[in-house]
Amino acid sequence: MNVSEIWIPLYLTAKLAFVSTVILLLVCIPVAWLFARKNFLGKPLLESIIALPIVLPPSVLGFYLLVCFAPDGPLGRLSEAMGGPSLVFSFSGLVLGSVVYSLPFVFQPLQNAFAEIRQEQLDAAATLGAGPFDRFFTLVLPNARPGLLTAAVLGFAHTVGEFGVVLMIGGSIPGETRTMSIAIYENVEALDYEQAHLFAGIMLVSSLCLLSVVYAYGRANSLFKR
Amino acid sequence: MSLRFSVKLRRGEFLLETEAEIPSEKVTGLIGPSGSGKTTLLRILAGLEPEASGRISLGKSVWLDSAKGIHLPAHLRRIGYVFQHAELFPHLDVSQNIEYARKRANPADALSRAEIIETTGIDTLLDRHVATLSGGERQRVAIARALAANPVLLLLDEPLSALDDVARQAMASQLESILRAAPMPVIHVTHNLAEAAKLSDHLLRMRHGVIEQSAPTRDALVEASLEDETKAGPFALVYARVSHRDENYQLAHLDTEIGPIVAPLGAVPSSAESRLCIYARDVALSRVEPEQASILNVLPARVIQKKPHDPSSILVELACSKGVLQAIVTRRSADQLQLEPNSSIFALIKTVTFAKTPFT
Numbered sequence: 202m203n204v205s206e207i208w209i210p211l212y213l214t215a216k217l218a219f220v221s222t223v224i225l226l227l228v229c230i231p232v233a234w235l236f237a238r239k240n241f242l243g244k245p246l247l248e249s250i251i252a253l254p255i256v257l258p259p260s261v262l263g264f265y266l267l268v269c270f271a272p273d274g275p276l277g278r279l280s281e282a283m284g285g286p287s288l289v290f291s292f293s294g295l296v297l298g299s300v301v302y303s304l305p306f307v308f309q310p311l312q313n314a315f316a317e318i319r320q321e322q323l324d325a326a327a328t329l330g331a332g333p334f335d336r337f338f339t340l341v342l343p344n345a346r347p348g349l350l351t352a353a354v355l356g357f358a359h360t361v362g363e364f365g366v367v368l369m370i371g372g373s374i375p376g377e378t379r380t381m382s383i384a385i386y387e388n389v390e391a392l393d394y395e396q397a398h399l400f401a402g403i404m405l406v407s408s409l410c411l412l413s414v415v416y417a418y419g420r421a422n423s424l425f426k427r
Numbered sequence: 428m429s430l431r432f433s434v435k436l437r438r439g440e441f442l443l444e445t446e447a448e449i450p451s452e453k454v455t456g457l458i459g460p461s462g463s464g465k466t467t468l469l470r471i472l473a474g475l476e477p478e479a480s481g482r483i484s485l486g487k488s489v490w491l492d493s494a495k496g497i498h499l500p501a502h503l504r505r506i507g508y509v510f511q512h513a514e515l516f517p518h519l520d521v522s523q524n525i526e527y528a529r530k531r532a533n534p535a536d537a538l539s540r541a542e543i544i545e546t547t548g549i550d551t552l553l554d555r556h557v558a559t560l561s562g563g564e565r566q567r568v569a570i571a572r573a574l575a576a577n578p579v580l581l582l583l584d585e586p587l588s589a590l591d592d593v594a595r596q597a598m599a600s601q602l603e604s605i606l607r608a609a610p611m612p613v614i615h616v617t618h619n620l621a622e623a624a625k626l627s628d629h630l631l632r633m634r635h636g637v638i639e640q641s642a643p644t645r646d647a648l649v650e651a652s653l654e655d656e657t658k659a660g661p662f663a664l665v666y667a668r669v670s671h672r673d674e675n676y677q678l679a680h681l682d683t684e685i686g687p688i689v690a691p692l693g694a695v696p697s698s699a700e701s702r703l704c705i706y707a708r709d710v711a712l713s714r715v716e717p718e719q720a721s722i723l724n725v726l727p728a729r730v731i732q733k734k735p736h737d738p739s740s741i742l743v744e745l746a747c748s749k750g751v752l753q754a755i756v757t758r759r760s761a762d763q764l765q766l767e768p769n770s771s772i773f774a775l776i777k778t779v780t781f782a783k784t785p786f787t
Contacts, residue, residue: 325514327501330531343518
């Protein structure tokens, strides 16, 4: 067996999860802050839309994304008009799909963490001369650190485990859209259990390692705070 | 220079609409029952209530003027605020909390870090994590942090209210020293009249969202003396100066308006000038000067007038040297002692009661 046969889908999966998580954090941090602090018309509806990927079957989500991303779909046409890449069967499309698919898993921990920061704490910082951005970076983000970590880990792990959506909008192009979960599925389809075992084992061990690091970090943090 | 405000804020059923002008060089007490709008007023002054309208100015600087569209946000007003629950930042230790304020402070005429630590007595706490502090320690750090921001006005919102009795006793005289040493004007909220009397030079009385009285503490107390706003009942406010500290017996000898008084050292702040709240229930009366009694404070007095207090007792107002004292005695004792206006009498104040007053 060729080393690149393992390496390419593994690298692709990690890259997809990493890029999606970074985009999700950048988008969700300001929006979740707004949602945590302000009430406005239509907020419950928007919250429901953000939470939809939790309850929708991935195939349903994948189907709608496929319709949107297709060259004659709304987002497909927009991307083409702006000189962007094709959104179906491409890495860019996969990133966009993952962002939608993992959105609630990043958004909700952030919103909860931000909501826990009491207004009086922000008031105290304001009376000490800290302006809104100053307060956000020196008070809100440090105190929301456990929530940030949870959001990042959930977003990353959820994207790594993505299967239905990838299958619908990505297909299985090696190096482009053939992630670990697709590779395992294909190996099983082809009755290549040996390779499926190897891939699944790598996923199992790496997921366990990631979670252990996170839990160890969380424990060290909470011990420090006692 | 004075602090002037005329502000309005509606929140549901509650309407705060009031105005006042207070001398800004002094400690002002803001007093009133729970729900009268004391905290809301402080928050409006600090700029923490964006919906408030009206006008607020300190000297020449205008913080709020709705008519001209001026609404300076809190972080630009430079008003120190000590919250009921301290609101220290949990991700920073004590020293870093102080530095957070100092980094953003106007450096001109700021107290040095050493001065702040000395005044508030937090030198042993600097490396501690805020979650490990006791209630009293937390409030001292909160005051230190507010001072470190070098504010033009310091607001304290019942800093003792979240403390248990023991911590409150310990913190009370410290707070007096801190406020006297604060280089900026102070407004101090409390629902305890005795606490306000002891700490402030000027009093604002608030009720139902309106300031009903703004007067020097002394004048405000004359009208307030019969109102039972403290659990311990009526009291006399006595200005005192420490003349001698007896380390052996841990007693302070004080020269006061009502004559020489002895009080426990722990009840007297470190500053030379001090005030005592002497509760009427802690003053006993005697026709003869007691000898060989355990009571250390025996003061010759003259009865000014008697007022009914409750069905079994009366409140006796006494002229005592150059000051005024009050005593609650039973009606029976009053009859036996034949207390009438102008009768000469001895007022007995048990020394240890000072340790418990005024923060009951």
